[in-house]
Each structure stands twice: as C-alpha cells, then as structure tokens.
Amino acid sequence: MDSTRNINIARSALITGGAGFIGSHLAEALLERGQHVVVIDDESTGLVDNLAAIYDHWDFEYVRGSVNDLPLMRRLLREADDVYHLAAAVGVRRIADDPIDSIERNIVPVQSMLAELARLHDAGQQVQLFIASSSEVYGKNPAWPWAEDADLVIGPTNRARWSYGAAKAMDEFLAIAYHRQRNLPVVVGRFFNVIGPRQRADYGMVLPRFIDAALAGQPLVVHNDGEQIRCFVHVADLCQMVIALMNTPRAIGQVFNIGSDEPIRILALAEKVIAAVDPSLKVVFESYAKAYSSDFEDVHVRIPCLDKLRHTIHFHTQYGIDDVIREVVEWKRNTECDAM
Numbered sequence: 001m002d003s004t005r006n007i008n009i010a011r012s013a014l015i016t017g018g019a020g021f022i023g024s025h026l027a028e029a030l031l032e033r034g035q036h037v038v039v040i041d042d043e044s045t046g047l048v049d050n051l052a053a054i055y056d057h058w059d060f061e062y063v064r065g066s067v068n069d070l071p072l073m074r075r076l077l078r079e080a081d082d083v084y085h086l087a088a089a090v091g092v093r094r095i096a097d098d099p100i101d102s103i104e105r106n107i108v109p110v111q112s113m114l115a116e117l118a119r120l121h122d123a124g125q126q127v128q129l130f131i132a133s134s135s136e137v138y139g140k141n142p143a144w145p146w147a148e149d150a151d152l153v154i155g156p157t158n159r160a161r162w163s164y165g166a167a168k169a170m171d172e173f174l175a176i177a178y179h180r181q182r183n184l185p186v187v188v189g190r191f192f193n194v195i196g197p198r199q200r201a202d203y204g205m206v207l208p209r210f211i212d213a214a215l216a217g218q219p220l221v222v223h224n225d226g227e228q229i230r231c232f233v234h235v236a237d238l239c240q241m242v243i244a245l246m247n248t249p250r251a252i253g254q255v256f257n258i259g260s261d262e263p264i265r266i267l268a269l270a271e272k273v274i275a276a277v278d279p280s281l282k283v284v285f286e287s288y289a290k291a292y293s294s295d296f297e298d299v300h301v302r303i304p305c306l307d308k309l310r311h312t313i314h315f316h317t318q319y320g321i322d323d324v325i326r327e328v329v330e331w332k333r334n335t336e337c338d339a340m
Ligand SMILES: NC(=O)c1ccc[n+]([C@@H]2O[C@H](COP(=O)([O-])OP(=O)(O)OC[C@H]3O[C@@H](n4cnc5c(N)ncnc54)[C@H](O)[C@@H]3O)[C@@H](O)[C@H]2O)c1
Pocket: 016, 017, 018, 019, 020, 021, 022, 023, 040, 041, 042, 043, 044, 045, 046, 047, 065, 066, 067, 068, 085, 086, 087, 088, 089, 090, 105, 109, 132, 133, 134, 135, 190, 191, 192, 193, 194, 195
C-alpha cells in the first residue's frame, strides 16, 4: 500500500528562513514538485541572491520580514498547507558571539507559531509543520551512533555553545506537546552537518571555511587535533528526505535524524579540500581556546543512527563527500568571478 500523502493538488508551502542555505534549496525542490512556495526571511544571515534561480518563478513569493512579526505570520500561516520552519540563528561562531539573540531566535517564534497553528486547527484548518532541529540536541552523549530516543546530554548553562542544542530541544518538546495535546500535525527533523553551495563560512561552518582558505591560497585551520568525526550530507539529498517525511503520514508526531551516516575525520576533510584545490597547501592546528574560548567544549564524535528514517521513507543519497567538495569549490569560484 502506498503510504505517502496524495499530493496531486498543488499544496502551498511556507518556508521560514527560506533565503538561507538550506531553505533556498528546499524552496527550489518544492517548486520543482509543483508546489506553491512562499519564503519569509529577515535576511539576518540569509541572502536574496540565494533565491536568484527562482525569484521570478510564477509560483514563488518572497516576503522580507521576521517570524516574530505576529500579524504577518498569522496571514502567512492561514494561507499555507505546509510550513517548514527553518528560521534560526545557526553556527557555533554565531552562538558564541551573541547567545541572547540566538536563544531568543531559536525558541520564541516556535512558541508563537505553534499557538497560532493550534488556533487554526481548532477553527478547522489543518496546516502541517516541519521543525528543523539539530544533532546538537544530543549534546555530548558518548554513546554513538545516536538514535532518536537516546539521552540528550547537554553541558552546563555557563557555556553558551550548549544553548543552541537546548533551545532546539525545547522546540522539539513543545512541538511534540502540541501534537499530543492539540492534535497538531508536526514532524521534527534533526539535521546532521549539512553541506553544499550557498553555505556561508563566517559562522564557523567547517567546509566553507576550509574551501575559502584554500581558494585564497592560505593554510587550512583545523581546530584541536582534527580527530573529530562527523557525517556530512549534501543539502539536495537532505531536502529530498525532508519532503519525503512531510508526505508520509506515519511520520507525523515523530522525531527523525536526517543526514548521512558515513563518518569522516575533520583532518581528512581538510586533506580532501587541499587535494581538490591545491596540493601544496598546508594544515595548521588551532586550539579551541584560541578559536572560541578557554572553556569551549566540542563534540568528539557525531554519527546518527538512520534506522528510523530508513524504515519510514525510501531514499538514496546522490552525492558523496568528494562530489560536494567539487561542487562547492566550483560554486565559490563562479561566485567570485561574478563579483569581479
Ligand atoms: N546547516 C546545518 O548543518 C544545520 C544542522 C542542523 C540544523 N540546522 C538547522 O537548519 C535550519 C536552516 O539552517 P541553515 O544552515 O540554512 O542556516 P542559515 O543561517 O543559512 O538559514 C537560516 C535563515 O533564517 C533566517 N532567519 C533567522 N532568524 C529569522 C527570523 N526571526 N525571521 C525570519 N528569518 C530569520 C536567516 O536570515 C537565514 O536566511 C536552521 O533551523 C538550523 O538550526 C542546520
């Protein structure tokens, strides 16, 4: 039996944070499926340029504004069938530099959105919500690979880096509570290290940081000893997983890890970038204390268990790590040429 939702009627999708890295790719993927797409973004880290390929599409609408603007959000939510909530303050560097703004951005809008969707639900309108959460909710749980029901092991509150995972966990608690108590159709996805074109380097994201350095002919700065282990997924593969979950009724009310489960050491990632750009480049090591602060704690190994995702949707990833590196290098080179 086909358990996917009948989506032949064009559904209207609202993407919050849709001018950002992941949101802009999601907007393209949804338009390709024939959905009407509305993006709201305050351009705090997103760029309208990210939407250049679809900006003039007849079925696309861009709204510059904040998800904290309640009257605006009420109107947009009323007109939506599906909402993908991606707006957030993202990146270790950004959280470390401005924890108040990050915590407020990552909690307050979810509260108001869920309350408004519950009101609409009571009035007979079903709007389905996807919440973009993060692997950071697992904190420093040492028992990887992490399955969705694993403990969340967050560090102390005087270390700002844990506030991001704690805020995302609170979003999840609230979303699940609204599903259980108010019957709201909600799907939660914990993204694991997403990479691809349009990801910015300036908030601490590792691959664009390495590629920017390599293209500038500079050494690649690897934090600590480079033995940290991560799994990277191409943004296009991730978007297909998100859309598939939103179109699978048994995903509703559930939390899913979303990403790749192929691990790579950060030092090996740096070496791949060097091989792709200029084999004469070097790696330099920098302590966490120098990169962030003396009390900065990192997560050594971050590997998801994807069993639940595999049992719920059919997917195959199209891009390996070398494909993504090549694509991002090419994109960066083209963007630099365009800017000249
Ligand atoms: N990139 C990753 O590897 C990763 C990993 C885990 C989770 N996530 C989650 O995925 C989502 C998207 O992340 P991204 O990497 O595309 O980051 P991004 O910074 O590129 O996108 C976030 C977007 O939200 C917008 N935004 C922020 N606050 C807003 C507000 N109050 N109102 C309207 N727009 C606002 C920003 O301008 C930006 O365009 C986030 O929720 C993030 O927490 C990303």
